[in-house]
Amino acid sequence: MALMTPATAQWIFEGDTSATWQQAIARFQAMDSLYSGAKLTVIGRDDGGEPLHLFILSDGSGFTPDSIRASGKNILWITNAIHPGEPDGIDASLLLAQALLDDDRLMGLLANTAVCIVPVYNVSGALQRGSRSRVNQNGPVEYGFRGNARNLDLNRDFMKMDSENARSLNAALANWDPDIYFEPHVSDGADHQYIMALLTTQKDKLAAPLAKFMAQVLVPAQYEWMGDKDMLMCPYFELMGNTPEDGLRGFYDSPRYSSGYNALFNRIGIISETHVLKPYADRVNATFQLLLATLAAMDQHPQELREARAQAKESTRKATAFGMNWTLDTAQVERIPWKGYEARTETSAVTGLPRIRYDHSAPTGTMVNWLDTYRPSFTATKPKAYLVPQQWHGAIERLKISGVPLEVLGKDSLLTVEQDSIGAFTTVPMAYEGHYLHRQVLAERHRKTWAARAGDVLVPMGHATDRYAMEALECRAEDGFFAWNFFDAVLQQKEWYEDYVFEDIAAQLLKRDPALKQAFEARRQADAAFAKDADAQLTWIYRRSPWMEPGYRKHPVLRVVE
Numbered sequence: 001m002a003l004m005t006p007a008t009a010q011w012i013f014e015g016d017t018s019a020t021w022q023q024a025i026a027r028f029q030a031m032d033s034l035y036s037g038a039k040l041t042v043i044g045r046d047d048g049g050e051p052l053h054l055f056i057l058s059d060g061s062g063f064t065p066d067s068i069r070a071s072g073k074n075i076l077w078i079t080n081a082i083h084p085g086e087p088d089g090i091d092a093s094l095l096l097a098q099a100l101l102d103d104d105r106l107m108g109l110l111a112n113t114a115v116c117i118v119p120v121y122n123v124s125g126a127l128q129r130g131s132r133s134r135v136n137q138n139g140p141v142e143y144g145f146r147g148n149a150r151n152l153d154l155n156r157d158f159m160k161m162d163s164e165n166a167r168s169l170n171a172a173l174a175n176w177d178p179d180i181y182f183e184p185h186v187s188d189g190a191d192h193q194y195i196m197a198l199l200t201t202q203k204d205k206l207a208a209p210l211a212k213f214m215a216q217v218l219v220p221a222q223y224e225w226m227g228d229k230d231m232l233m234c235p236y237f238e239l240m241g242n243t244p245e246d247g248l249r250g251f252y253d254s255p256r257y258s259s260g261y262n263a264l265f266n267r268i269g270i271i272s273e274t275h276v277l278k279p280y281a282d283r284v285n286a287t288f289q290l291l292l293a294t295l296a297a298m299d300q301h302p303q304e305l306r307e308a309r310a311q312a313k314e315s316t317r318k319a320t321a322f323g324m325n326w327t328l329d330t331a332q333v334e335r336i337p338w339k340g341y342e343a344r345t346e347t348s349a350v351t352g353l354p355r356i357r358y359d360h361s362a363p364t365g366t367m368v369n370w371l372d373t374y375r376p377s378f379t380a381t382k383p384k385a386y387l388v389p390q391q392w393h394g395a396i397e398r399l400k401i402s403g404v405p406l407e408v409l410g411k412d413s414l415l416t417v418e419q420d421s422i423g424a425f426t427t428v429p430m431a432y433e434g435h436y437l438h439r440q441v442l443a444e445r446h447r448k449t450w451a452a453r454a455g456d457v458l459v460p461m462g463h464a465t466d467r468y469a470m471e472a473l474e475c476r477a478e479d480g481f482f483a484w485n486f487f488d489a490v491l492q493q494k495e496w497y498e499d500y501v502f503e504d505i506a507a508q509l510l511k512r513d514p515a516l517k518q519a520f521e522a523r524r525q526a527d528a529a530f531a532k533d534a535d536a537q538l539t540w541i542y543r544r545s546p547w548m549e550p551g552y553r554k555h556p557v558l559r560v561v562e
Contacts, residue, residue, distance in 0.1 A: 011099040011106075013284040018087040018140040019094060021050075021126045024119045027094055028055045035101050037110070039063045044168020048124030048149035052168050055117040057100055059110035065176045068114045074298055074305055077178035078291065079118045079169070079258065082155050082185075084126035084144025085134045088274050089184025092287035093117045099288075109295040112302035116176060121165060124149035136188055139280030155183075156433045158261035159472065160484040161398050173262070174403030179305055180218075180270060181262040182294060184287050187236065187273035190244050191358035193339040195278050195286045198222060199236035199271035201263045202253055204374045205326060207312035213304060214268050218297050225293030231286050232339060236273050240369065242356065243343040248336075249328055250372030255471050255479040264468035265402075266312040270294060313464040322467050323376025325478045332373035340364045378476065382466060383559035386459040386473050387417060387452055392556055395481050396457050399472065404465045407458040416562035417450040420475045420555040422482075422491065438483045441476045443555065450558055458560070475555040482555060493552050497542055499535070506541045516544060 019027070025040075032040040037059045044052040056063045061071035068075060078096075080089035097117060099106050120126050126144035133145050148154055148163060157166040173181075187197050200219060203211045226233045240247030253260035259269025272290050274283035298305060342362035348355040388396055399406060423442035459469050475482040510517040520541065524531040530540075542548060 011095055011103065011288070013091055013095055013281050013288065016139045016141050016280050018143055018280070019090055020129065021120045021123055024090055024094060025053060028053065028097070028117075028119055031055070031097060031101060036060070038097070038101060043118075043172040045164050046123040046148065047152070047164045048127070050123040050127075052121070052123065052165065053119050054172065055097065055119055057097060057110060057115040057117070059107070059114070061114060072302075073112055073114045074180075074302055075114050075116060075176060075178040076180050076182060076295060076298060077116045077118075077173070077176065078182045078184075079121050080184060081120040081122055081126050081144065082183060082258065083146045083153075084120070084122050084128075085137070085146050086184070086186035087126075087140065087143050088186055088280070088283045088287045089272070090120060091284045092184060092291060093119065095284070095288050096291050106292070109292070109299050111299060113295060113298045115295070116178065118169070121169065122148045122154050123165075125154075134276075137186060137276045138278060150434075153433060155258055156256050158258055159255045159479040160433070160435065160481075160486075161401065162434055167401055170261075171401045173265075174401065177265065177403075178267060179309055180268045180294060180298065181258065182270045182272070182291065183258050184272045185274075186276050186283065188276050189237075190239060191277060191341055192234070192244060192275070193341070193363060194232040194234040195275055195282055196226060196231060196233040196290060197236040197273040197275070198233055198290070199251055199253070199259065199273055201259045201267075201269040202250065202326065202374055203372070205260075205263055205323075206268070207266055207315045209308040209311035209315070210266055210268060213301075213308035217301050217304060218268065218294070221297035221300070222290060222293040225296060226286075226289060229289050231289055233286075233290070234338070235336075235370070235372070236271065237370075240371070244338055244340050245343070245364075245366065245368055247369035247371065248338075250370075250374075252326060252328070252374060254326075255468075255477075260479075261468075264465075264471055266309055266316060266464065316464050316467050317462055319382065319466065321379045321381045322470055323379050324471065324474065324476065325377035326374040327377055328371060329373040329375050330371060332371065334370045334372070335367045336370040338364070338366050338368040340366075380470055380474050380476070382461050382470065383418065383561055385461055385560040386469065387415065387450070387558040387560050388457045388459060388473070389556055390453070390455040390457060392487070394486050395472070395557070398481070399457075399459060399469065402465065402468055402472075404459060404469050405463050407460060409452055409454050409456045409458060411454050413452045415450045415452050415558070415560050416447065417558035417560050418445050418447050419450075419558050420445050422475060422553040422555060435485050438485070439478065441482065443475050445559075447561070473557045475557070481557075487556055490551055490554055490556055493549065495547075495549055497538070497547070499538055502538055502542060505545070505547075506538055509541060509545055516541070 028040045031038045039056045041054050042051045043054045061068050125148045128145035129142045131142050152163050157163050161167050237248035255261050262269045272287050341358040344357050345354050420443035425441040426439045428437045471477045
């Protein structure tokens with residue numbers, strides 16, 4: 001258990017036992033009752049029905065976003081146990097809160113920063129305690145389960161917001177708008193000497209002022225702090241080959257993830273990834289120290305952080321386009337130091353085939369390739385506004401939750417819009433987080449006059465939320481509402497034809513429309529299978545006829561241009 005007396009020379013965690021949800025909430029409730037600068041509140045519900053708590057440390061500046069901002073403070077937000085099988089943050093945050101409240105040496109870190117802690121985010125997952133779901137992990141004795149009450153991975157739910165958890169958390173984030181979002185995890189993967197891997201918001205996606213602050217101020221300060229504590233930290237990585245020596249690449253945090261979602265609102269995302277094979281107490285203490293490192297950097301550079309965020313928000317408001325669907329630039333390669341273990345290949349006793357074993361008796365120190373530059377696959381231009389017809393309730397609800405300014409049309413209006421016709425796309429073959437995610441979407445855009453109805457919703461551009469709105473509403477966006485099946489109803493044709501009836505109608509259509517006939521014959525000439533398929537040919541004509549339903553494969557969100 002944690003040693004928590006003020007007389008303790010160091011704030012450290014010992015042992016191999018993690019606090020349960022009930023224990024964690026009880027301890028935060030006790031701090032609320034004992035300290036005037038601490039408050040435990042409820043911000044929503046878990047899918048299992050349990051309350052979702054927020055613990056606020058504000059050092060006399062009140063317990064609302066407005067009062068804290070009025071006092072000149074920035075905000076650090078910590079979300080624990082999004083994956084309850086990785087509980088390091090629960091115990092590290094309990095230790096942090098007690099240390100900040102009790103230790104005069106550390107209390108000063110609250111002079112320029114308020115701290116908001118979600119003690120346990122995935123409560124229903126945390127209640128599924130056991131010791132068998134994470135076979136690779138070295139402690140604690142018991143821990144929670146990754147999925148919540150609906151078996152959702154909450155770190156894939158930030159854009160689609162299927163869970164009550166995500167709707168509650170995102171509404172709170174919109175209300176508080178923290179400057180830095182911090183989320184503790186435990187990392188699987190290759191074995192190495194590092195206790196901590198640091199995942200930050202992908203630098204190329206952030207607005208330049210905020211990316212500069214993160215890369216030149218925050219991250220160097222975090223590495224320096226951890227180095228002073230003799231806690232080895234490396235960037236969070238994915239393998240380019242079988243072992244780290246084959247090269248490493250930075251993680252791409254698309255908007256489905258917490259750090260990718262928060263980046264859309266010009267918030268820096270920090271994900272701590274302790275190494276799964278290190279002892280639990282070491283992992284908790286490393287998480288605690290990285291939290292202190294983050295607070296210390298925020299305390300030392302409060303004005304720079306405020307200015308960087310303000311400039312980033314203004315850049316978002318004024319931008320005319322945003323890059324989307326980012327991919328790794330394999331031509332951009334750096335060399336970074338690496339402290340690993342020699343990876344030996346031997347014969348598996350199970351399969352009889354080669355396997356890798358990391359030899360702890362043979363630590364290595366070398367340089368490896370590091371690839372961490374991403375480029376957008378395409379650029380989406382910003383319209384004057386988006387129009388979301390009122391019947392698409394799910395999309396409108398999520399825009400509201402995320403704090404996007406909306407205008408409800410008070411009367412029927414004629415608008416000049418652009419509408420995308422959905423072309424080819426791929427869909428994952430098995431359910432992924434309760435959806436059949438669409439990918440590689442192609443679309444053809446057409447300008448038209450649109451009769452908008454009273455009650456339809458306009459999403460005007462020119463706000464700090466523009467980037468989120470575009471990532472949600474553009475049909476080609478990899479984590480947009482179309483990708484997550486919000487608009488799949490438009491992909492189904494509702495009315496058809498009887499071939500023996502439509503044969504004669506089709507013949508008349510071709511006779512009256514030479515351009516249609518020319519295109520039809522060109523398709524027959526170019527596609528032998530099509531030329532032999534009577535149903536395909538009739539369907540081709542039907543879908544170009546006046547009888548074809550106009551909404552088929554039309555993206556229902558319109559881009560208002562006039």
